[in-house]
Amino acid sequence: MNAKKARLAEIVGPDHVIDDPGIGESFTLDRTVRPAKRPSFKVRPKTVEQVREIVLWANETLTPLVPVSSGAPHLRGDTLPSVPEAVIVDLAGMKRILKIDRRNRLALLEPGVTYSQLQPELQKEGLRVIMPLLPRANKSVIASLLEREPPMSPRYQWNLLEPLRSLEIVWGNGDRFYSGSGTFRGEREEDWQQGLVPVQGPGPGQLDFYKFVSAAQGSMGIVTWASVKCEVHPEFRKLFLVPGERLADLIDFTYRLLRFRFGDELFLVNDACLAYILAQDEDKAVSLRNSLPPWTAVVGITGGQVLPREKVQARQQDIQELAQQSGLTLASALRGCHEGELQALLLNASAEPYWKLRYKGGAQEIFFLSTLDRAAGYVATMQAAAGEQQYPISDIGIYVQPVHQGVGCHCEFILPFDRGSQAESVRTEALFRDASHRLFGQKAFFSRPYGIWADMVYGADERTKMVTQKVKDIFDPNHLLNPGKLCF
């Protein structure tokens, strides 16, 4: 046993050090566009003390670490080591739900806790957490929030990190730190009893520490617990589908809902995207795609706590009127999609295989932030680029998710491709590169710059790059956490 392994085994126990764990199967182009390096080990810590010891050891030995919380398949390449002989720090085993506080609507989670695990526990307490669109069943809640994955319900998103609140962080220098409420350690029951609960996200103090670990791809620190703000579990819930021939037809309606914060879940999908969500296999996806309307706005209405039924009724009538004013109709079923079926899907994590991979086994995502009024322009650009690269336009799944209560929106293009086909891979890669640059040129903000996007955005914004690097130097002075990512 080499010395490294021996020391790691000392920290986490021999059963939790895995030799030569490999890189894993790739379902996207990430390894094509950015070759990965094989890691030496994977370790599975169980406690924050172990995480801290691993990080301190890494600093002593200058060993790169790649933190991972969610299970495979990883789609964005951020968990693939960019340097050789890294150690994967697999946090999936830290899956305790430390606390659910109904009154303050907070849950305290370890990083391995998944949506599938969390939601039933919350429901027992009359709570829920707002979800991104169909996360993988093994997706870490904390990882999703740290990645600033957009939730389906923009109305609860007071800032882009919501519903993430206080964190326990082990920085790259090995320092254990509490962000947000800070002084309230969160894991101490006596604090909760006294009303000292980790409800704050920002701070403490004049820095916003949790911002530094957000969208950092594990390159700043390792989060070992987080408090997450929850919503009341609705007693009544309805889902409506609003079909449109063109995306532009639905934009005005969506703006109206956002203005009033009507609607719980609220997003727009094209026929292909909705088909990939609904279909369990390739054939079904194709037939659904052909039957669904070109665009659909999905609008959820929920009512909980006080007079829920009355709320749902009032909202439904108001939303109906707003739809009429935009020349649209609320439907509970479209050809190929019933609201009950879709609602059941949306309230849970994705079934296997992961929905983006069902059509062709592989999929490349392009996503960014912008404002809703620009979304139709991006769709046109994407389709034009696809046409030029001879990528089938009808395959492109498009998901437009308003964020931050409507100030912006997440635009996502899903490019399915057959991983077994060299030609499809090459064609998709060409489209991915070309479209990314063209969209960026049209003010698409690649706020979560995975892979080649990092070069694109940091190349265009030297100041942000310089600032980010200086901050990295403070929290991970030896650049051991996930080196090679972002601008590090």
Place this chain on the structure above:
Amino acid sequence: MALPKEVYKALKDIVGSENISDDPALLDSYRYSLAHTAIHLGPYYDTFTPRGAAVLLPGSTGEVQAIVRLCNEHKIKFKASSTFWSAQGYPSEDDTIQLDMRRMDRILEIDERNMFAVVEPGVIGATLQAEAMKVGLNTHIAGSGCSCSVLAGATSYFGSGPSNLYGGWHYENLLGAEWVMPTGDLFRIGSLGSGCGWFCGEGPGPSMRGIARGFLGAKGAMGVFTKCAIKLFAWPGPESLPVEGTVPAYRVSLPDNFRAYTVAFPSWKAWADAAYLIWDTGIGYLAHRQFNMFGRELKYAMVKILTDPSKTLGDLEELLEDPEVQRVTEASKRDFQIVLAGMTPRDLAWQERAFDEILARTAGWKVEAMNQPDVADWSLLYLLRLGHKNLNLVFGGSYDGCFGLLGTADYGTTHVEESGQLKKEWEEQGAVVQAGGDCTMGPIGGQGGGGTCLWENFTCFDPYERESVEGTRALFDAATKLGLARGWGVGMEKWNAQCRGPDGRTTPKEERDRIHLSAPQPSVFRYQHKIRRAFNPNDLGDAYYETLDDEAD
């Protein structure tokens, strides 16, 4: 010490001779009394912040950059302020150059559909709100009131206020920002840096907005913010406020989709239950315990004065003898104000029913005297515009908050009586206004959607009377002692004591280190030190940006 002539000339060349002065009398109008308002460190009688070396009125980001670069070249400290609310906006070191940002006061854009505005530092809450209302939008106004800079609240201070609940606090509302860093380099934060517009303050990648501000901002000690985008929210009212009434009893009668209620509860537990239910149910446009700032025993009498233009403070004692005033005062002991705004008639109807249900479940009641049309219309205008902040000082000319219990509704309500009782005992000694001990006020929802409250116990005194100022400080010392004994921590009465001392200048390093080392997590200040060293290498701000260096232990 005067600035070297060549430096003054260089600064004059940057801003123009009409926008710079080092006249001593003019400089004295840029000093702040430490016997005054919301400074959270004293109060100290007849003490002022140091006189600046010069005051400049920059007119553009380029000018600000040039000034800051010159300051770096000559190692001269500088401090910018937009609207100069409280001592935090004033230098704590001698020979500091003061930047008064009021000339940069444009609203550059209101993006109606995407609901945000882009503003310069001199834009205040009142003007942004007025412009936003024209397009059916509203802006959150921080607790410092609508006279204060929107940008300052969002980037540099706290930014919390009565409309947190629906409008979000300015921490949450800050989008893209333009920041002249302490070196003079320009940092465009978020989507702005990528050339993609103002709509997003986070990223790319790890959000560097985190060095611009955390829970609090850098209070002018780390460069100058020159523009920022602020998230707005729906205003379901008219394009401008149809204000009526005789000064100062202005009031607004809005369409039927607005309600302004004062409600009260039989116990603090019931009060907290109501807050939680409001948050869980998702109702309310604005919620604040507002008028209790006058004091549990004085608030309704004060409302009577403020809503009657023929009355003055001289009528207070007589009003307090009025049995009706006494009855309402007693009935509104544990109260708060809430504004409901319906985006549609159905929305209002549902909110009203839900609110009534919440009151029924918590045995709360509407304080009818406060809900009479004229008073409710006055209250509505007060809360929406927050243009009466100066009433904080109505009694003797000064106030400051003590205790400042920040946390969940349960946290504050558990301790409000004990903290109020301590204050009441001190009130009886005569140094501060006798108002009933509980002068606690603050938002019902310290952040968007609720979840927290901030309980600031207003203490009013006379800055002109030494005994009043020193008696207030003695009360604040006692408040701190109680807070520490009870585990509440140091109250807001001392929040800035580590930054500025009794002489108006920076607290000695040893004292600052002692305070920071006794914090629950001193590493916060060590990281702030590292950030300061990285981005402010010539150390050109004051100690309002709090640091702890590696040597301190």
Place this chain on the structure above:
Amino acid sequence: MPLEDFAAEMDRCSQCSYCKWIPFDQVRSWRFAKNCPSVSYYNFNSYSARGRYAVARSLIRGQSGYSDTVRDIVFTCMTCGSCDVSCKVCRYNLEPLEMVRELKFRLVEDGQGLEAHRAIIQSLDREQNTMQRPRSGRGDWADGLDVRRLASEKGKVLFHAGCRLSYDEDLQQSARAAVDLFRKAGVDVGIMGEQEMCCGGRIYAMGYREEFARFARANMAAWARAGVETIVTSCADGYHAFKRLYPQLGSGVQVLHTVEFLARLIQEKKIVFRLEVPMTVTYHDPCHLGRQGEPYVPWDGVEKKIKGQIVVYEPERPRYNGAWGVYDPPREILRSIPGVELVEMERIREYSWCCGAGGGVREAYPEYSQWTAGERISEAIATGAEALVTACPWCERNFQDAAGTMGEPMQVYDLVELVQKAV
């Protein structure tokens, strides 16, 4: 009261900057939210009421001395009183307007007055007008008017034309019109003609308290000799001097502004409109008629504290905050003229923007004075009005000059002119 007696206020000023804005409840736009011309133009804090409190404190404590900057800070105040209104939306124990007046007095007493003002005072001593024109021409405006001269006759009602209307040939038609209207309405009004003297109001606002008192006493003596019981004037400065300042020196005559008198005559049907004046107009509230036009209430009391530290007064002190100024009579008149449509500007009544002519600013800082008037012209234009109507010749003069400089076609009228057009 001596400047030193404002020391408590200097400390109690909350440095909140409310004095820089109209009452916040009334803000309707970014463009027209400011109230104080001097801080709006010069921008430094010291040019606002809060800044002047601080400057005054600095001076009385000997922390700073007189300088050109200090003189500018003090004498660019138009004493328009808008800061006073805004401050008192929340405060009951500060008097910023009184303090800045006292500051002006102090500078003048210390020989720090402005040269431009000194020239006026010197001329005033000689010619008894602030226009630096010969005394002998003071009554020319009334040539041909069939009206009693109260310098030599007795009469109960005196129309006081004031310096501006007496000498400004472009404007004095409105004085003639006023007298004519009163006469036709059956009012037995007289004038002092060539013997009329300056009211002293404008020099008071420049800081010349003693000179003001001299003129006030001379005027009061002249009125007594003529048996005057009621003074009517079309000049807002004069109105303020007679209404608020003279009583402090013992005057007991009734004081009416022309618009008050006209409104009463119209209501009593003694003036009847026969012609239509098809015009959209907006009305400018002169500072000294509006927010400073509240009646004087004698008070001789002291400060006391209740509830430990609440500052009140024994007996209760009158509160001048613009609540009871003369706002409605001019509007009632305009609304009663056939064809006239009144549209309001954003800053009206107690929070009206100043015309820029007050406080000796027109005489000493002409560029800034014109900028101030120009701001008001812009505000009037924003209403869509064809004409800006006011009730003070100083406002009218400043607006006409500014409109001319700006090349704006905005017509400027004294309200009396519109009344005359309609009868």
